[in-house]
Amino acid sequence: MKRASEASRRGLDVRVSNVRVGSLARDAGGDLRFTADRAWLEDGQHPPLGLTFLQDPAPRVQRGLVPVWFENLLPERGTPMHRWICQQHGLRERDEAALLQVLGHDLPGAVEVSGDIDEREDEATEAPEDGRFRFSLAGMQLKFSMLLEGDRLSLPLRGETGHWIVKVPGNELPQVPEVEAATLTWAEAAGFATPRHRVMPLKALAGIDAARLGQAHCVLAVERFDRRADTRVHQEDFAQALEIRPSDKYGARNRAPTYDSLARLVRDACGIEGQKEFIRRVAFVVASGNSDAHLKNWSFQWGASHRPRLSPCYDQVATISWPEFGWNAAGGAELALTLGRSKRFGELDRSRLRLFAERAGAPDGEAWFLDALDQIRSAWSGLEAQAPARMRDALLEHWQKVPVLWDMGGLPGAR
Template sequence: LVENELAVLEWARGAGFDVPECSLEDVSALTPALRGHAGPPEGRVLVIRRYDREGSRRIHQEDFAQVAGLSPRLKYDQLTYEKLARLVQGIAGPAAYVEFVRRLAFVVASGNADAHLKNWSLVYPDGIEARLSPLYDQVCTIAWPEMAPELSLKLAGLKSLKQVDERSFRRLAESAGNDPGQTLAVLHECLERIARAWRESVAQDIMPPAHAALLREYWAGVPLLRRHFR
């Protein structure tokens, strides 16, 4: 799992997304306080630099389960991605909506079936203005065939990752009161950037080969992605 997540995070970084500094470390190299929470001593863990601290100052963060006033247990299915897009735009503005579209494109391209409400967050660097937090908890879940290849939230009334297409993003744009043509332009520009980043970043070297093979098989089966991931 940790190699998969690191690969996806570095892939996202290569595609231009805001990703905190991260690395794989041996459990044995951690401080004693951390070692007790990190599993077998011979294992490895993913270490991520906290982005909600600036020196001794705490930067406020709230995930979208909190924003929506929902229990963490209700992080799946209680909202749709259309509703999430409207929340992002209403709180953080039009530029945040565009970034949301890009991040949702990455969720689909990376085969991530775990982009639930607690894996989308806002941060308030100045204590007033909200913006989307850096990316975190990004995993290519289709690498585990026992996990259904389904979105965590519905998009255009559907959950299957393989059924996401231009119509899905058109519905997203219309729901948020935005120009569908502009949203589709953002989608395809971003997918092209994501595909190029996969070819050029270190992600391929980090991703377990069996996981990468399943990812390529997934791309071939999704018309929206096939045109970009050739």
């Protein structure tokens, strides 16, 4: 057993773009505390770790868990991906400090975590191809960070990072990869920044036990926009920016962010042009019938300055394509967050848009939203034939039932 004095020196170094920004270490009560590096603070927090630290660089601690900002880097607790990685590494599912330690080399953005927070067996002798996952991706479905070579997807070796996110659908919802790919293609055609993506057969995946992948016959591969060649691009999702736990990504009773308040957040962080782009993307969320645009499906990207920009669009899915998330759901189709004091798609009329713009502090917000809808509607005309039938049918109904969409003339073929 190691001496107590030696154990007290254990900790995790936190780096962004290879610059040490702080450390994670156990406090006297055993909780994991993040403390910013003094030299980094004196250098004006360059490069930035996150919006919340620029606002308040004080130490962070969350009783019994890793600090919230870092918790958001990990696969969400209770998901198949979280369980699978913990099983592979012999970790207790509640031991997120150990999970952060083993996944620290391939986290979202340009943040890396290294060191030894708790006494663990030395892994230095493990072979690079030991088959255990060492990447971290948030979300409910199975996701893998992989390398794409031709038509083959493979897991990175130890020390490497993947450049493509591969999303494996569950058994509950049919055609998820096809619907998401069609939604992303629509967003791109409407003028939004989107990553490259492609639907690929399940047999294209190498090094993963197919028995763990359910009945999927294809996957969606999306190029990572936080990886460029041999460099990393730093980012943080909105749950991190607001220091809200992943489990509260749809809001909590004591704290419920809205699209209105997020529009203000983006204005303050990115400026007016960033706010305009955010409002245009909210218009796409409404137009595509996406009920899952929660806090973790929006991100800031960081460059050399202390003013971030919005990342490309991601996790864009026309969820109304499935009856349980569409107009057959109890109470009708709903947004993930409130817009103009309502979540119900059926209540989104021009008065809601005006209220949204007012609460967002965006005098031109209504005009931006409507202009985006016009471009989105026009873009659909050239893509309708490529979308799965379930998506086409659901969208025609959706554009008939959402007042602000119907006022635009509905989708082609809806009247």
